[in-house]
Amino acid sequence: MNKAAFLDRDGVITEDPPHYAHRVDQVRIIPGSGEAIRLLNEWGYLVIVVSNQSGIARGYYQERDVALFNEEMKRQLSLEGAHIDAIYYCPHHPDGSIEKYREVCTCRKPQPGMIIQAAKQHQINLKTSFLIGDKFSDIVAGNAVNCRTIFVLTGHGKDEMHHLNGSTVPVAENLLDAVKKYVI
Ligand SMILES: [Mg+2]
C-alpha cells in the first residue's frame, strides 16, 4: 500500500486569488510549494492533487483550460525538482450554467469522491496519508475518509479559519510549513 499527500491546488500549490485561475499566464506557484512537494517525493509520498473546478460547470472555462493550466503548473514545479503523481478535479456544480456539468456529484469537496477514487487507483492507505487544504471543505473531505488533515493559511485560509473553531486540525502558514511541521 502507498501513502499519499492529497493537495488542494488553488491556494495551496498555486496562488488564489486570482479566483477561478485558468489561463496559463495565471499559474503562479506559492513560494515554498516546489520545495514542499520535492520533500514529499523524497519521503515516498504519492503527491496527488484533488481540486474543485466548478468554473467549468459555471461556464468560465473548459476542461482543456484546466489541462493546460495543470501542465504549466507541473512544468514550473519540475524546475524545482518537484513531481506530481496524479491530478483529479471535479468539473461539477449543482447550479452550473453548463448542463453537462450541472449535478450534485460525489466528487466535489467536501464530498470525498476524488480521494476515494485516487485511493483505489493508486492503492493508497488513507490512514498513513495527508490532505492539505486552504478551505474548510478540504478538511471535511479529508476527515470523511480518515486522512490526517492540515489547514494552510495561504489562499482562502485566513478567511476560512473561523470555520475551524473547536477543531483540532493543525494549522500551518503555507504548504512548506505544513510539510515540515506535520508530515512525518
Ligand atoms: Mg483551495
Ligand SMILES: [Zn+2]
Ligand atoms: Zn464532481
